[in-house]
Structure formats: C-alpha cells, structure tokens
Amino acid sequence: MTLIKSISGIRGTVGGAVGENLTPIDVVKFTTAYVRFMTEQNDGKRLTIVVGRDARISGEMVDDLIEGTLLGCGADVINVGLCTTPGTEMAVICNRADGGIIITASHNPRQWNALKLLNARGEFLNDAEGKRVLALAEDESFLYPEIDSIGRVLSREPFNDEHIRRVLALPLVDAEAVKARKFKVVVDAVNSVGGVVIPKLLRELGCEVVELNCEPTGYFAHNPEPLPENLTEISQVIVREGADLGVVVDPDVDRLAFVSEDGSMFVEEYTLVAVADYILSHAKGSTVSNLSSSRALRDVTERHGCEYFASAVGEVNVVAKMKEVGAVIGGEGNGGVIYPELHYGRDALVGVALFLTYLAQKNMKMTELRRSYPAYFASKNKIQLTPAIDVDKVLREIKARYAGENVNDIDGVKIDFAESWVHLRKSNTEPIIRIYTEAKSMDEADALARRFMDEIKTICNL
Structure with missing residues (x-):
C-alpha cells in the first residue's frame, strides 16, 4: 500500500x-x-x-x-x-x-x-x-x-452540461458538419464519469452512440489506462457494430484515445497530432508538447509553417511553455489535448469535438487520416537502480558522451538523432531511470532502447 x-x-x-x-x-x-x-x-x-x-x-x-x-x-x-x-x-x-x-x-x-x-x-x-x-x-x-x-x-x-455547452460553442467546433456525417461511435469510459459526459457530448453532435463500460460505478471493467493492451474489447465491438470509430477516456477524462473503424489503434500519441493539424489549418501559431511526446507533432507543426516547442514532462510545465510562446494548441502524448481557447487543461471533451469536426470536414475514414501522418513507433522502458547510485551523475555521463548530438537537458536528457530520439529521466518516487525511445519502426525503437539500457548498466556497473 x-x-x-x-x-x-x-x-x-x-x-x-x-x-x-x-x-x-x-x-x-x-x-x-x-x-x-x-x-x-x-x-x-x-x-x-x-x-x-x-x-x-x-x-x-x-x-x-x-x-x-x-x-x-x-x-x-x-x-x-x-x-x-x-x-x-x-x-x-x-x-x-x-x-x-x-x-x-x-x-x-x-x-x-x-x-x-x-x-x-x-x-x-x-x-x-x-x-x-x-x-x-x-x-x-x-x-x-x-x-x-x-x-x-x-x-x-x-457542471457537466455547462462544460459541454462551452465546448460546442467554440468557433472551430462545427457541430453541423459532424451531424451531417452521422458517425457511429463506440465509447469506452471505463465505468467512470466519462460514461456520463462523453455519450451526451456525442449525441449533441448528432452521433449514434454505442456505450461500453459507461455506467459510472467505479468498478473499472479493465485496467483504466487507455493503452492498446487494455482496449481489446472496444476493438471487437467497433468491428461487430460497423462503427466509424471508438472513443476511449481514462477515469477523470483528461486523456483521450481513438480506435479506428477496423479496430486498430489510432494511437493516443496521435490524438494531439490530429487536433493540432486541424487547429493549425485555421489558426497559425506555435505548438507545445513534453519531451517524451511523439516527434509527429513537430513534423505536422512545421508542415504548417509554424514552430514547435518542447517542455519538461508534466501538465503544469506544458501549460507554462504554452503561455510563454503563445501556443495555439498543445498537450501531452498520452492523449492530453490542451486548447487555450477553452482553458489551460487537458480536456478529452474538447479533443473529441475538435477531432470529429476535422474528420467530418476531411471526409475521411479513421485509417485514412492516420496514414496521412508520419509513422513513428515508441518504446517505453525503465531500469531499476540501487538507491546508492547517483542518477544525476549517470545522466551527466550520457549527456557528455553525446555532446555532438542535439541534446535537451531541461528534464533529464533527451537526444535527438536524425531519424529517432531517446529520452532518459529519473523517477521522483523510486530509484529508476525511465528510457523512452521513438523511431521509424518498432524494431528500431526497441533496439535504441536496448542500446541505452546497456550503456546505463555499464556506467552503473550493473
């Protein structure tokens, strides 16, 4: 405990x-x-x-x-x-x-x-x-x-109805365009408050809703983190129901993941990417995500002729950076969308409304929209250390070894290579180093992670 x-x-x-x-x-x-x-x-x-x-x-x-x-x-x-x-x-x-x-x-x-x-x-x-x-x-x-x-x-x-009303009143939420598409949507709200608000928002947008784990009992039907391994049920229901997409939220509804019409994961890293793509097509400005988020946001931002900025991990750090650079959209790769026109907080409701507006206007299927973005694959690992090991010293050693690369040290050490990156950070609560990597294939991401895990173990004599 x-x-x-x-x-x-x-x-x-x-x-x-x-x-x-x-x-x-x-x-x-x-x-x-x-x-x-x-x-x-x-x-x-x-x-x-x-x-x-x-x-x-x-x-x-x-x-x-x-x-x-x-x-x-x-x-x-x-x-x-x-x-x-x-x-x-x-x-x-x-x-x-x-x-x-x-x-x-x-x-x-x-x-x-x-x-x-x-x-x-x-x-x-x-x-x-x-x-x-x-x-x-x-x-x-x-x-x-x-x-x-x-x-x-x-x-x-x-306050839920007022929240929905303010989301629908946003200028870039086109409820009529969404209604015209008549989306059929499966919602998995993992038996929490999302089961109250997300179906209601979708019905206000003219969607047909299939509710899955939407009764807010608090007895979560599966592990509540919206990761692919926890979303097998909704994938099956989407295919069986012939739905256009699936919407998945965590228990407090600040994280948002989508599932495509064929049951495949849209991948929660790409929730923010797609919403940013839509916002930047109407309002030019900078974007922000944390250092552990996908490079795809940077790529899409630059495609629109705008500038991307990275912050330290944590919503409060993302918000501070967004205010500093005047970002028009930002968030975290865990499916957290922060849209300042509404408020400075990760918000799955505004993410759903903006995403469906874009999907309706593009007249695309989910799989088609996903293929329009750069394909990156992430590997997330950690190394258990003894309390006696100086983690800061380990990170300084890694930084020195890769001084010739593009290195960011505002939160641990992130090294950007031409086709991939690695982010190393220490935990605030336990003696571990987190190793996040991203590359053009899963094999490359895993190989990069193993490489740095081996380097760290060598430095620590593990």
Missing part, C-alpha cells in the same frame, strides 16, 4: 495505516494544508473552493471529508459532484473561485484515489506552490476557526 506526496497533491491507496496510505486523517491533513496555502496567497481573505470527483468507489467518502474540512477551515464550497478533471478546472474559472480540489487518481486502479490541487486559474499548482503545501502539512500549529467563521456550502450543482 502506498502514499505518494508530491507537488501536484497527494495520491495513495485507500485504507491502512495513517501516513502510509490515503486515510481519512491524511485527507483532512492535506486539505487543511491546501487551505492554509491558499489563504496565504489571498492575503487572508475568505476562500471559495470548488470540489469535484470522478466515479471511484472511494469518491463520495473522500468528497465528504474534503468538503467538511474546507468548511471547518473557514472556506466556502462549490461542490460540482461527479465531474471530469477538465470540468472541475473550468468550474473554478466560471465561478471565479479561489481554487479547486479534484478527487481522482486519474488512470490508477480502483483502490487508489488522490487530491489534485488547483489555483484560481483552474490550473495545477507549480513546483514551488506544491512544495509549500507539503511543508504546511507537516506544521500542526494551525488553529481552526471558531463557530461564527466556519464555511458554507454555496451550491451543489453539476
């Missing part, structure tokens, strides 16, 4: 010992620390905090604990209930709240849950802010307010 305290919040398995798992005591402790931090940021004024959750089995329990703690800390609460991560982020913005807490462990299995912490812009806290929350969690000198100063629940109203 595990409790992970990081700059982005607190994540753990439910139950067990205090301080070692996500227990009620830990939920109260970190919620209190978050309120203290937000009060510091707002010069002591009374706060309004939005709370939303995915459909995990522990969601209601954690929600009740957080709401009660917020009230006990003197903060007012807007509780949007069963809501996606991007929906909760938007609820912070639309309600002009001071912050938000999202109750979700994203793609982790059902025994996990987490508190994800937002600022007044509906964005995740940055590194320094997250560290301050963690420090405050260890300080027990806080005095809770007395009876006349406790908080109030301002509302308990869903």
Whole structure:
C-alpha cells in the first residue's frame, strides 16, 4: 500500500495505516494544508473552493471529508459532484473561485484515489506552490476557526452540461458538419464519469452512440489506462457494430484515445497530432508538447509553417511553455489535448469535438487520416537502480558522451538523432531511470532502447 506526496497533491491507496496510505486523517491533513496555502496567497481573505470527483468507489467518502474540512477551515464550497478533471478546472474559472480540489487518481486502479490541487486559474499548482503545501502539512500549529467563521456550502450543482455547452460553442467546433456525417461511435469510459459526459457530448453532435463500460460505478471493467493492451474489447465491438470509430477516456477524462473503424489503434500519441493539424489549418501559431511526446507533432507543426516547442514532462510545465510562446494548441502524448481557447487543461471533451469536426470536414475514414501522418513507433522502458547510485551523475555521463548530438537537458536528457530520439529521466518516487525511445519502426525503437539500457548498466556497473 502506498502514499505518494508530491507537488501536484497527494495520491495513495485507500485504507491502512495513517501516513502510509490515503486515510481519512491524511485527507483532512492535506486539505487543511491546501487551505492554509491558499489563504496565504489571498492575503487572508475568505476562500471559495470548488470540489469535484470522478466515479471511484472511494469518491463520495473522500468528497465528504474534503468538503467538511474546507468548511471547518473557514472556506466556502462549490461542490460540482461527479465531474471530469477538465470540468472541475473550468468550474473554478466560471465561478471565479479561489481554487479547486479534484478527487481522482486519474488512470490508477480502483483502490487508489488522490487530491489534485488547483489555483484560481483552474490550473495545477507549480513546483514551488506544491512544495509549500507539503511543508504546511507537516506544521500542526494551525488553529481552526471558531463557530461564527466556519464555511458554507454555496451550491451543489453539476457542471457537466455547462462544460459541454462551452465546448460546442467554440468557433472551430462545427457541430453541423459532424451531424451531417452521422458517425457511429463506440465509447469506452471505463465505468467512470466519462460514461456520463462523453455519450451526451456525442449525441449533441448528432452521433449514434454505442456505450461500453459507461455506467459510472467505479468498478473499472479493465485496467483504466487507455493503452492498446487494455482496449481489446472496444476493438471487437467497433468491428461487430460497423462503427466509424471508438472513443476511449481514462477515469477523470483528461486523456483521450481513438480506435479506428477496423479496430486498430489510432494511437493516443496521435490524438494531439490530429487536433493540432486541424487547429493549425485555421489558426497559425506555435505548438507545445513534453519531451517524451511523439516527434509527429513537430513534423505536422512545421508542415504548417509554424514552430514547435518542447517542455519538461508534466501538465503544469506544458501549460507554462504554452503561455510563454503563445501556443495555439498543445498537450501531452498520452492523449492530453490542451486548447487555450477553452482553458489551460487537458480536456478529452474538447479533443473529441475538435477531432470529429476535422474528420467530418476531411471526409475521411479513421485509417485514412492516420496514414496521412508520419509513422513513428515508441518504446517505453525503465531500469531499476540501487538507491546508492547517483542518477544525476549517470545522466551527466550520457549527456557528455553525446555532446555532438542535439541534446535537451531541461528534464533529464533527451537526444535527438536524425531519424529517432531517446529520452532518459529519473523517477521522483523510486530509484529508476525511465528510457523512452521513438523511431521509424518498432524494431528500431526497441533496439535504441536496448542500446541505452546497456550503456546505463555499464556506467552503473550493473
């Protein structure tokens, strides 16, 4: 059982010992620390905090604990209930709240849950802010307010319909073009909140929807990470139903993967690539993804005569880079689409609407659209190290060995070769080095990974 305290919040398995798992005591402790931090940021004024959750089995329990703690800390609460991560982020913005807490462990299995912490812009806290929350969690000198100063629940109203309405109102979402295509779509929402919002969005766009694992019970029908090995069922249903495509989301609906009409994976790396292709055909500007994302986004961006930028891994880093360069579209290769015209957060709803608009306007099948993009193959590996090994020293050695290549060291070491790349980064939570590679074939990607794994083992005398 595990409790992970990081700059982005607190994540753990439910139950067990205090301080070692996500227990009620830990939920109260970190919620209190978050309120203290937000009060510091707002010069002591009374706060309004939005709370939303995915459909995990522990969601209601954690929600009740957080709401009660917020009230006990003197903060007012807007509780949007069963809501996606991007929906909760938007609820912070639309309600002009001071912050938000999202109750979700994203793609982790059902025994996990987490508190994800937002600022007044509906964005995740940055590194320094997250560290301050963690420090405050260890300080027990806080005095809770007395009876006349406790908080109030301002509302308990869903936000999902408003989220859908704002997506459909975007100028580059052409609902009429999508309706004219009469797409038949299979949706796998892995028994979470996506089963509530994605089918409704698709029906608003005139699609015929086949629901698969859409009842939001929290009992995930399969491993909730939207990877090919977890999506065999939807592939079979698409072919059997004669559907045009499949839509797959993770439990909190910030990641988006598509499946083609023949049951093959569109590949989640290409979700952002296709959406960016569409956006850049209408609005010229830069794009951003993290260092571990596919080179295909760079290729498509340059095809439109625009400039691509890479950020460190992590949504908060992608958002910071997007703001710095004024990007018109960005995100992460895990199927996370960030469209600033709506908000600065990974959002599967806006990804679905923009993607279907483009597919309708191109009048293509999914497999045809996929073949229009550069073909890259990724290999993701890791090496277990002993705690005594200096990972930073290992990465410095690799960087020195390849100083003649195109090297980026803003997050570990990424080496760009002519036809491939390798990205090496250390884990923040365990003694491992992650080795991600990409090349023009799977064999080449795997071979490149083995080469660098062998080099690292030699350096470490493993």
